Amino acid sequence: MEVFKNEPERLPVMAPATGVFAVPPEPEPPLIDVLVLDDSRFDAMQLQRECRSTDLPVRVSIATGIDEFRQMLQARRYHVVFIDYLLPDGDGLAAQEILRGGEKNGQSPVVMISGEARHDVAVEAIRRGCIDYKAKSDLTREALKGLILRALEEGSKIAEQTxxxxxxxxxxxxxxxxxxxxxxxxxxxxxxxxxxxxxxxxxxxxxxxxxxxxxxxxxxxxxxxxxxxxxxx
Incomplete structure (x- = not known):
């Protein structure tokens, strides 16, 4: 899947004052906004590092509780949201309902994550519209890159349907x-x-x-x- 279109070839231009040829800087690719809800800051930071290692232009924000999660959903639109299932002030499914009820991110793709793989949680998460369920140990760089690209594709389909x-x-x-x-x-x-x-x-x-x-x-x-x-x- 092509995420960012290639720019046309940029030819060198001469700076008027110095006569030196210079190549115009390449435009920055649009950022992919990722939100992680996890009460374990260590796990959240690990996920943030792995996302940044995918070579995708990601910007990762972290929420460690439901209240902070709710505020961040109101502040920005996210391309993909990772939600930890086990939270001290609720569970991931309840957090997903909060996301679905919001105006900015009601259609944002969600990936449910957990410290251990649980079949019952996976089934319920998918039934409620998550694009996937993953154990945290499976969130490798390649797995995250695939999930982010898949979320972008899902988001494009939703925008087209809307x-x-x-x-x-x-x-x-x-x-x-x-x-x-x-x-x-x-x-x-x-x-x-x-x-x-x-x-x-x-x-x-x-x-x-x-x-x-x-x-x-x-x-x-x-x-x-x-x-x-x-x-x-």
């Missing part, structure tokens, strides 16, 4: 508004012998309703299955 839903909602609102305008125009008429005839001709001219044929125009204004036809000019 955009599609938003566009569909906008279309439905537009069609509903147009139905209301057509309904009002047809009921009011335009002063001609055939009330609504001018309105229908106008709608046909814009490609909003099909040409020709007798039909019950009430279908267009009342039946949700009937869709407007948008003509491309």
């Amino acid at each position: 955009l599609r839903r938003a566009l569909q909602a906008q279309r439905e609102e537009l069609v509903a508004a147009m139905r209301e305008i057509v309904r009002e125009e047809l009921s009011r008429g335009t002063g001609h012998h055939d009330p609504g005839a001018e309105t229908l001709r106008m709608l046909r001219s814009y490609g909003l309703v099909p040409d020709g044929g007798d039909r019950d125009w009430g279908d267009l204004t009342e039946d949700p299955a009937m869709q407007f036809i948008f003509r491309k000019h």
